[in-house]
Amino acid sequence: MSNLENIINEAWENKDQISKDSDKSIIDAIKETIHLLNEGKITVAENQGNDWKINDWIQKGILLSFRVNKRKVIGGPYNAWNDFEHLPGKTAGWTEKEFDKAGFRAVPNCVIRNGSFIGKGAVIMPNSFINIGGYCGEKSMVDTGARIGSCARLGANCHLSAGVGLGGILEPVGSKPTIIEDNCFIGALSEIVEGVIVRKGSVVSMGCFIGKSTKIINRNTGEIISGEVPAGSVVVPGTLPSKKPGGPNLYCVVIIKTVDEKTRSKTSLNDLLRD
DSSP, X not given: OHHHHHHHHHHHHTGGGOOTTSOHHHHHHHHHHHHHHHHTSOXXXXXXXXXXXXXXXXXXXXXXXXXXXXXXXXXOSSOEEEEETTOSBTTTTOOHHHHHHHOOEEOTTOEEBTTOEEOTTOEXXXXXXXXXXXXXXXXXXXXXXXXXXXXXXXXXXXXXXXXXXXXXXXXXXXXXXXXXXXXXXXXTTOEEOTTOEEOTTOEEOTTOXXXXXXXXXXXXXXXXXXSEEOTTEEEEEEEEOOSSTTOOOEEEEEEEEEOOHHHHHHHOOOGGGTO
């Protein structure tokens, strides 16, 4: 990827001059970046053991793609969109052959933008939205009305319940997107944003709002952290009492325990939906 990365980085230095009339090598590099995202061969958030590397050149490539494409009206089965020409639905024009190859299920009225990746066995439910650069791992479910923002990453064997939002990030370039690692369950209407990482095997209860400054409190130890939910945690909404008598309480989330068999039985995925 070094040559592609170099071209994108060099183009970014002159981003204000980039247009559909730019040098063919730049246009081709931008198109290739979107294509590789679409195939899942590159991702903004790249796993490196217990850490995540942010490939900011891919963010740059996505942003540059808006400079070299124009808006157009894109027809749909229920309505039309006035959007950029390089962002039709990922599955627009697909036949049974393409769906069989991709191996995921897209339920009517879901929106999956070009430049996103969906793993085999995944299920994308109605009114859900996956933006350019978004990543959905194998056998995960994106339930009704859930959203995976630009460059946000959902791991394998996860469940995003109805109305969940994973915050995306395109700017400022280099910012970390929201990352949900493998085997997690995110409860309905929760919002996880600002580059928060939910580590493997965690369960986030309904209605949790977690940003990078949200206090995450371990009920058993009293430890207070932020920006990352530890692996195997069960998290619920909570409040911190004010230090000042009569003062306002502060919103937080609370780790009440680690995932056990009882928790897992309530949040386990059903393979019948993914076959």
